[in-house]
Amino acid sequence: MQTETSPSGRKADSPVTPREDSGVSANIAATAPGQLRVIKRNxxxxxxxxxxxxxxxxxxxLAVEGGTAAASSRIHETVAKLTEQVAxxxxxxxxxxxxxxIEDIQDQVELALMRAGEHKIARDYVIYREEQSRKRAARQALSPATQKAAGGITVIQPDGSRAPLDIERLHTIVSEAxxxxxxxxETRILDEALKNLYDGVTATELSTSLVITARTLIEQEPNYSYVAAxxxxxxxxxxxxxxxxxxESATQADMDRFYAEALPAYxxxxxxxxxxSPQLADFDLERLGQALLPERDLQFTYLGLQTLYDRYFIHSEETRIELPQIFFMRVAMGLAVEEDDKNARAIEFYELLSSFDYMSSTPTLFNAGTLRPQLSSCYLTTVPDDLRGIYGAIQDNAMLSKFAGGLGNDWTPVRGLGSYIKGTNGKSQGVVPFLKVVNDTAVAVNQGxxxxxxxxxxxxxxxxxIExxxxxxxxTGDDRRRTHDMNTANWIPDLFMKRVFDDGEWTxxxxxxxxxxxxxxxTxxxxxxxxYEEQARAGKLKLHKTVRAQxxxxxxxxxxxxxxxxxxxFKDPCNLRSPQQHVGVVHSSNLCTEITLNTKANEEIAVCNLGSVNLPQHIDENGLNLEKLEKTVRTAVRMLDNVIDINYYSVDTAQNSNxxxxxxxxxLMGFQDALYKQHIAYGSDDAVTFADRSMEAISYFAIEAxxxxxxxxxxxxxxxxxxxxQGIFPIDSLDILEKQRGADYISINRDATLDWDSLRATVKAQGMRNSNVMAIAPxxxxxxxxGVSQSIEPTYQNLYVKSNLSGEFTVVNPYLVRDLKARKLWDGVMVNDLKYYDGxxxxxxxxxxxxxAIYATAFEVEPRWLVDAAARRQKWIDQAQSLNLYINNANGKKLDITYRMAWFSGLKTTYYLRSLAATGTEKSTISTGNLNAVSAEQSGGPAPVPAACSLDDPDCEACQ
Structure with a gap:
């Protein structure tokens, strides 16, 4: 019987070779060689x-019990008996x-081991046979030409040594993938990858060849994204x-054992x-290591895992020391460090994160469990109208940005161009020169x-x-009065919008x-x-200017x-619906327009701590799974509340406010995926209703939690x-907005389905742990x-190349492919058609x-559907939402109607305007299979007229 390695691929503690006469009867030894013959697999x-x-x-x-002296005697006697039985x-x-x-002989060895009660040995022997079978399959799966080519390849190992290409292990890895x-x-991947190898290839190049081969096939079959990952x-x-x-290395199957060993070592x-943080060593690492779930490594798409590797995993001199499940456990431990039963809570938090049911924001993922846990996402500041205060605010920006915070600055208090400066008897240069400094500070001090x-x-x-x-x-214009790298936002009072509607003047x-x-x-x-307008007209205010509002x-x-x-x-709905209007004023939103918190110069820098429910993970055959959603939200709110106490504050006024x-x-995120799972078109009444019902449920459970x-x-x-x-929830605050604005300037649906009266009674009795609990970030x-669609966004294209800081990635809509396959319409022609028609x-x-209808892309969905769905969500949210507006063939009239409608529908904020790019996916890739080679500018990404509006704008990621 031929045995190249021991069962389970493990080395024995010492080589023990049985003697020729070790218990085998003389009759067997004498007669077997001449009378019986063995057919080998070849x-x-x-x-x-x-x-x-x-x-x-x-x-x-030996593989199971080792070669100790105590074990040697038992092994010798048992092996002799079993050998005699089999022969x-x-x-x-x-x-x-x-x-x-030979297979018959091995079957008898298994049977003999089982009959002898050696079940553990038998189990490892079965595993060993399966491994050998996979190795043989690897050789048989390859084409003869590839087998021949593989036979002549040696691989340069990380230590510089050379070793023959291990085709069996290669097959195991691809088979697992x-x-x-x-x-x-798997045959296709192996054949294609090996075609690109050469003698003397490095181990890194070998691995990269496999990944790249799988990547090139994603456009034809979305599941190759999981293979590549x-x-x-x-x-x-x-x-x-x-x-x-x-x-030194491990297969996916090995991680059942190695993850538990790796956590304490990590x-x-x-x-x-x-x-x-040294605090992580205080956890029960053995218990937490056993709680790690290696199979959850298989959930990642290639884009997801590559993003984690490039930007999230902790590294030492560019060597990543984290694996996916250790990464999630590190974050969970960091968030549970002050819990009474921190081990149980860490496991609870880990299971939620690693399941993808919920995900913490990027700063939390970056920094939880580290020496400086800056976990918060957004900081809002008000800049005072004095030079020391202005540069103090810019210094605050630098410190907050250093530790991965996105910033929203309220500059309204700073006096305007031409205003009198009493201290110098001069005139002010206005806000703009200071914003140039802010812009350059953001460039100089990036996020960690x-x-x-x-x-x-x-x-x-x-x-x-303002002009x-x-x-x-x-x-164009004077570059000293331009800010090319920072974002800007209008903070618009309702009165201005009324003047626009009524074609009035504005001062x-x-x-x-x-x-x-x-x-x-x-009011x-x-x-x-x-x-003040009356005073200006009477000449009592010299510095003013009157323009037509429109x-x-x-x-x-x-x-x-x-x-x-x-x-x-929009300033007024942000304030009139704010739960905290009794203690302050909302003077701005944040970097991504979803946070609406009070700020006060020199006293309070508002801080928000973000995380998102993965909505499609809570959709089943019956629609929205409320029971699962409630459980997710309850744990998520606890995790978010913990952030406040654990967070590192680089500015005291931020800590004071928080x-x-x-x-x-x-x-939430994955709204579009949730619609796909229910076969609902984004541009439909059903989608608007789902936006309403899903946000109502999240709101209810978040307030309850x-x-x-x-x-x-x-x-x-x-x-x-x-x-x-006062018993006034977000849905109730709509009454305040309508009363103050006037019924002629607002139209909002007020439908509700849950028992809100009961929840009001609960809050009245118990109070609230958090002043604000909801905001939808990008x-x-x-x-x-x-691996889901961003936030509340519609699908950009069904096939395109996504470009971000981790590189370029083919993205194909797996739901579309699923439905086309069901109707036998998915083939190479369809891939070419999708490329030709830009997804x-x-x-x-x-x-x-x-x-x-279901797979209409962002620019094929009328903007009114985006606004309608957002308005239904907004009635349940105590803060706001990052709402991008997609407008095909945008012109002044379309923009005017869309943004008036956004205000009229009671929205608090809007985010980017995206209009369709002039260029599309490069058509030369249609038949080459090289879609990954398309450049970012050719990717069909929304390059509006503003270059800053790329689909994956890094600025957006400052929130999440």
Missing amino acids: GTVVSFEASKISVAITKAF GTFLRRMPSGGTVH CADLSDVS RLLCDNLRAEALNFLGVA VQRGVELELV GKRKGAVCAYLETWHMD EFVELRKN LFSPNDVPDLHDLYG AFEERYTH NLWRKMLGMLFETGHPWMT FKHRPVGLG SSQLAAERGSYSSYEGSLWS TATIANIT SVQSVDRVPADLK
Whole structure:
């Protein structure tokens, strides 16, 4: 019997070779060689040798029990008996001689082990046979030419040594990568990859060849994205496990054992290298290691895992020391470190994160469990109107950005161009020169060296500098008064929108002349503003300017179309619906327009802590699974609340604000995927209804979870006097907005399905742990990690190349492919058609009408559907949502209608305007299979007119 390695591929503790006469009867030893012959798997026939059975069984025992002196005696006696039994079986069957197949002999060895009660040995022997079978399959799966080529290849190992190409292990890795995936071929991957190899190839190049081969096939079959991810994971295992001293390499099957060993080794090395907090060593690492679930490594798409590898995994001198499940456990431990039962909570948090049911925001994933856990996502500041305060605010920006925070600055208090400066008896240069400094600071101080610094400046529409402010992103004009790298947003009072609707005049002021306007909203603002207008007309305010409201509105829209900025955000609904209006004013939103929290110069920098529910993970055959969603939200809110206490605060005023109000922002992602799973078109009443019902459920469970935390931990300190304490929930605050704005200027659906009265009673009795609990962020990178569509976005294209900081990735809509396969329409022709039509199915004649409706892309969905769905969500949210608006063939009229509709529908904010790019996917790739070679500018990404509006804008990732 031929045995190249021991069972399970493990080395014996010491080589023990049985003697020729070790217990085998003289009769067997004498008669077997001449009378029995063995047919090997390659068809050759050799003499039957009982000693080979003895050797094979001995190796099986040594692999499990080792070669100690105590074990040696038992092994020797047991092997002798078993060998005699196996050999005797064939002699009795064929006393006159004959032939027996080698598989029959191995079957008898298994049977003998089981009958002898050696079940553990038998199990390992079975595993060993399966491994050998896979190795043989590997050789047989390859074409003869490839087998021949592989035979002449040696591989340069990381230590510089050479070794023959291990085709059997290669096949094992590819086989594992393809396991349980339909319509993928391991043979195809091996054949194609080996064609590109040469003698002397490095181990890294060998692994890369496998990954690249799988990548090129993604456009034909989305499941190859999972294959590529699993092949990449093999590289990660070798890198991390070798660094940690656990193993030189490992297959996916090996990780059942190695993950548990790797976690304590990781914590020890991480603490030694000052990369993770020493607090992690206080956990029960053995218990947590056993809780790791290796099979969850198989959930990743290639884009998701590559993103984690490039930008999230902790590394030492460019060597990643984390693996996916250790990464999630590190984050979970970091969030549970102050829990009473921190081990149980860490496991609870890990299971939620690693399942992809929920994902923390990027700063939390970066920094949880490290020496400086800056876990919060967004910081909102108000800049005061004095030089020391202005540069203090810019310094705050630098410190907050250094530790991966996205910034929103309220610049409205700073006096306008031409206003009087008493201290110098001169005139001010206005806001714009300071914004140039802010822009350059964001470039100079990026987010921990991991992504670009990102900041957004907000200015109210009545500010004297508003006309120059809206031109900050232009590529023409005085470059000293331009900011090409930062974002800008209009902070628009309702009164201005009313003047636009009524074609009235609008007056611009310098805030040092009208200082109270900054803190007023609703009818109080309207009364005071009209008072100042009267003073200006009477000549009592010298510095002012009167313009036609519609002209300024058109300029704002024109710059938005031309440069992508400033974004449109609305001051009054943000304040009138704020639960915290009793203690302060919302002066701006954040970098991504979803956070609406109070700020106060020199006293409070608002902080928000974000995370997102993965909505399609909560969809089953019956639609939205409320029971699962409630469980997810309950744990997620607890994790978010923990962030506030654990977080590292680089600025004291941020800590003051966060401890006082404890706001969090639970959002969602994968809205489009959730629609696909239910076969609902984005542009439909059903989608709008689903947006309403799903957000209602998240809102209900989030408020309930915060109230339950209040019962356990106490309400936040500024709770009394809040809308919560008055029994006014987000859905109820619509009444306040309508009353203050006027019924003629608002139209909002008020339908509800859950028992809100009961929840109001609960909150009244228990209070709230958090001043704010909901906000829908862009989720740019965490959606990539979990393999779903971003946030509430419609699908950009059904086939395109995504470009981000990790490279370029083919993205194909797996739901479309699934449905086309079901109707036998998915083939190479369809792939070519999708490329030709830039990922659209609308012009492909053989695609049925119902699928064309479901798989309409972002620019094929009328903007009103985006606004309608957003309005239904907004009624349930105590903060806001990052709402991108897609407009095909945008013009002034379309923009005017869309943004008026957004305000009229009660939205608090909007985000990027995206218009269709002039270029599309390069057609030369149609038949070459080289879609990954398409450049970012040719990828068909939304390159509006503003270059800043690329689909995966790094600025978006500052929130998530």
